[in-house]
Amino acid sequence: MGHRHSGAGRSGTPGATIRRTRRATGHRVVARVRICPTCGRENAVAAIRCTQCGVSIARISPTEVAPPQPEAPAVDPTCPHCEATLPPDRATCPYCGEALRPPPRIVITWPWGEQPLERELIVGRDPAASPLADRLADYDNLSRRHVRLRPAPEGLWIEDLGSTNGVFVDERRLTPHQPVLLAESGALRLAKDFRALVRIAVL
Ligand SMILES: [Zn+2]
Ligand SMILES: [Zn+2]
Incomplete structure (x- = not known):
């Protein structure tokens, strides 16, 4: 029971007290330094001489200043x-x-070799639609317009164009006509056994 309630944020529980303390520490917006009276440099509190001009700063009281802003x-x-x-x-x-x-570099590894993909490509057995039709002539279970691959700045959009035997990305079947974004590399499968590897490298 104690574990179930420790994260509930109720006031008065030990967990809530610890969280408030951490939050206050995390929002501390000051740092302590010794400011050199001669040149104005902000030195670490542990320093006894100014790192810029060398004068003794051992007797200078530490001062609270805003820390450097993040870049x-x-x-x-x-x-x-x-x-x-x-x-x-x-x-x-x-x-x-x-x-x-710039768009990511996308390389498809087909059964016959690698192809950098820089513009939209339709994969299928229809010579009028797909430049890969000749290569795919013997794959009887691929559709004439099987899948559309569209490179974009955010990755590769993959759309099943209503294929008979399906498009699978990392073994998950896509819903026809609903493009999905592949933002990292993945395995593409068309129908039962046509496989390709998609590699995406963000520049
Ligand atoms: Zn100094
Ligand atoms: Zn704009």
């Missing part, structure tokens, strides 16, 4: 296309849809 994030927080303020770590702008960083 600004490397990504510009404003969209370069529509100038909206952006949430952190987005591949595309949620307001205008433009790409905010």
Whole structure:
């Protein structure tokens, strides 16, 4: 019982008291330094001489100052296309849809070899739709338009185009006509036994 209630946040329980103490410590916004009277440098409290000008600071009382601010994030927080303020770590702008960083490098390993994928590709046995139709002519259980692979800044979109025998990503069958995003590398299977490996490397 004690364990079940320790995380409930009730005032008066030992768990709540510990959490309040930690929170107060975590939000401390000051650091203690010895400020050099000669050059103004902020030295560590343990220092007895200024690290910049060398004067003795052993008798200077420690002062509380704001700690250094963390470095600004490397990504510009404003969209370069529509100038909206952006949430952190987005591949595309949620307001205008433009790409905010270069697309990842995507390489497909087919049974016959590797293919870097830079633009949309339809995989199937229809020569009018798929540049791979010749390669796939002997795979009778693949559909004429089986799957669409579409590279995007956030990864690879994979869409079952209504195939007869299915598209599987890491052995999970996709719902036809509902694209799914593969953000990391994965295994692609078409029908019973046509397998390909998708490798995605974020630049
Ligand atoms: Zn100094
Ligand atoms: Zn934008």
